[in-house]
Amino acid sequence: MLNTVYQLVRPRQFEVVFKDITMDDKHVIVHPTHLSICNADQRYYQGLRAEAVLKKKLPMALIHEGIGRVIYDPTGHFEQGTLVVMIPNTPVEQDEIIAENYLRSSKFRASGFDGFMQEYVSMEPDRLVILPEDINLSVAAFTEIVSVSYHAIQRFLRFSHERRNVIGVWGDGNLGYITSLLLKKLLPNTKVCVFGVNEYKLNDFSFVDDTYLVTDIPEDLHLDHAFECVGGAAASKAINQIIDYINPEGTISIMGVSEDLAPINTRMVLEKGLRIFGSSRSGRADFQGLINLYKEHPEVVNHLEKIVGAEIKVRSIADMTKAFESDIHKIMGKTVMIWDN
Template sequence: MNMVMQLQSRAYRLISPFQLQEVMVEQTLKEGQVVVEPIIASICHADLRYYIGQRRPEALSKKLPMALLHEGIGKVVESTSNDIKVNQKVVIVPNIPGHLLQNGFSKECSSLCDQEFIDNYSEKNIFLGSGYDGIAQNRLILPAECAIPIPENIPDEIALLSELCTVSYHALSRVKNKLTLPNTRVAVFGDGPVGYLTAAMIHHVYGLDSNRLTVFGAVPDKLAHFDFAKQILVQEYDFHSGEKVDMVVECTGGSFSESAINQGIDILARGGLIILMGVSEERVPINTRDVLEKGITLFGSSRSSCMDYRAVLSEMQDLEYQKKLRAILPLKFTPVKSIKDFKHAMDIAAKHRSWEKIVLEFDWEQT
């Protein structure tokens, strides 16, 4: 590829827990790439784990310094692609496939290259905000394939949720044959944003309602949002004698993973399966005896690929689905005009982890 342009980006980098630094980063724009100026972004629990230093020391040492954030949309300010136009609004895909990093041509990326989910699991991929500068910068260079145009009938704040939604979509798409069976019963563990968006995806895309979709959570106010599903408080339920389900989706993560996974094993019917989506820094002990005796299948799912974004954006054009997604959006966005504003937003997010997402609205011209 021929070099097209040299440019600088202004990045808000995390250099150590709670410590940010504004730096200028030299970048090269190449053929087949676009330059995106972030407009809005949201703070993920993964960002907070880096920010407050909850990752293992070796992970922090390996990945810092870096600009955080991987959930966002932006405006194209430069393009060398015929498919993406300047001033187009796009969703930023943070999971950059390895073959797009090898001058856009090499497919020599992984032993999984012949499988359909290669773009998600190649060891040659990079992920923005996880060892590589993320969205907290005023100029972001992406392969054109990783800048997905936003349909005009999807509001910016709904498109912003596409990263989280695609993670759910990707996981569920791997078991779509089971989800489309008329009698499949599903239980989602987790009453946070990931649990909500996963349950909403199951309801909207696969048509399961409270007769076949149950959500287990620990906080009544959070569970009340899941009005399209049966809602059960984990602390009030007898998992050993309760109704059996065919599939469990674990969306808790952290210290709650152990109880959620084992409770899921308890209520699974023989031959059932568990999708693990929650992230935990510690190893999680599970009841392998019942896994073996029931013939349970477990698989993990993380991140998503460009094809998942296109599918989710298509679903997001539905007004009823948009209405459900708005439940996790705040009434007001947090303006970010400087690194001081960004640090303040991260500090607030670290101290007060609300059910709603924190949405940052960037104004790069003011700095």
């Protein structure tokens, strides 16, 4: 079957290519319907990755956050028309210790091979998870980034000690919003405090216990654990601020992506006996666990609706370019492409 693929060939330039999809008895064919733009997509689109990386990765179809409808399933797992979330992580082996999203052999869509900007996507059935039919489709489109927060919290629950009276979340953007929301739902008896730089953004965190500007943190505030959701050039400052306010033997979860090295106060890490761990991407178990959480607590989806930004219908390359350019200038929220190709 001939498939239309929309590849980024160089920064800010998409082109159409046609590729064959082999129809076999092991793969499900999905038609994408809603795609969400991630910061990682923007780094490719704007040419913000190193020249050697761009040369190696492009041309490539972008987007690793998306949902679609099953149009053909010879495996018998899904009925035609079933609404599914597509898992971008694609492992080629199993390991009894290392999770699928940390195996160096695993492939990841829109980072090394084509993402979901295609008319049809061929996927193995274990890379698809059924969504509730009544879910907000634009929220469902960015299930992947929510699953990353879910994954980091599950690891935190394994790594941290059980005194979890107060947890701090650094970052007032989408990742900080999602992570603090899931923390309040998964740890309802824990006080969650969010630290940011924009007061108007912090006003949206109505579900947490306290919010603080990073320039105005009470000196007597103490945290048991913390999550860093800042990334970029400010990651170092955020991590060091966490080190200042966290209690001894606390756990710090690093989630923000930075292109540059982030110097941290290792002396106080040692003196306080802190545990620092990183989390990246997610696996099938995280997607399934998150979908179960959505079903049990539909109010989580209601809160996530607040970070749905622009919803742009996409029928052409010009529409795709418009969506990516609009996303660059957003203040907050997720840009969702309603994929009408």
